[in-house]
Amino acid sequence: MGVGRAHRIVGAASRIGPPLTFLRPRKLPQQARARATVEAIVDACAELLANGPYEALTTNSISERAGVSIGTLYEYFPNRESIVAALTAASCRRLVAALLKAARETRGMSDFEGIEHLLRSGVAALTAPKSVFCRLMLEAPFVLRLPAFHEARAALDEICQSIRIGAGDRVNLPEPQLDAWLISQMLFNAMFEIAIGWTEEAEPDVVVRELARLTFRMATGRDPRPEEMPSSPPRLLSLS
Structure with a gap:
């Protein structure tokens, strides 16, 4: 193991990556059904990442795993990074x-x-x-x-x-x-x-x-x- 790996990653993170505005959801769910949909999307993201690399993650794969249409996913999240942020x-x-x-x-x-x-x-x-x-x-x-x-x-x-x-x-x-x-x-x-x-x-x-x-x-x-x-x-x- 590289000693201090977590420390180096934290330092690097401050210099790379998309702006925070890029990581915000498009809208927040207000009703129970909408909250369940968002939870399903986020859980699907977790399941995919538990079984594969981040670079293979796509909004299409997340929506398919969550059992929602890609249009529904984009109603709440503008990109995969915003789902990962959630x-x-x-x-x-x-x-x-x-x-x-x-x-x-x-x-x-x-x-x-x-x-x-x-x-x-x-x-x-x-x-x-x-x-x-x-x-x-x-x-x-x-x-x-x-x-x-x-x-x-x-x-x-x-x-x-x-x-x-x-x-x-x-x-x-x-x-x-x-x-x-x-x-x-x-x-x-x-x-x-x-x-x-x-x-x-x-x-x-x-x-x-x-x-x-x-x-x-x-x-x-x-x-x-x-x-x-x-x-x-x-x-x-x-x-x-």
């Missing part, structure tokens, strides 16, 4: 929802278990079948310029800041707010690297365990004690 936004919303749910689930866990659970949930959301975000990140990096992507990063920072405040004296950060922000940005990139597929040297479960250990050390100034850690890394969650 898919990206949906994937980002699922990621944020998964992280918020995981944060609530950490209550009652040890600090290390909570960190590991949060990271596992994030990686699982990024690799869920409907996400296909990792493929888009590699093959259509313009998605990283979308507001939804930046909102997801900001949401992770808010979660980290909330955890920092809740942990109180258990956290040992010289510059608490700034350091928590830096940790959140590092974790965001690290989760993408794991989700993209760094499996050549270690299993993803093991990589997430090590990331959790390093995060714990950054936040507390010490390594977790054996009794604070499960005996073996839990398997990564599977999200549909």
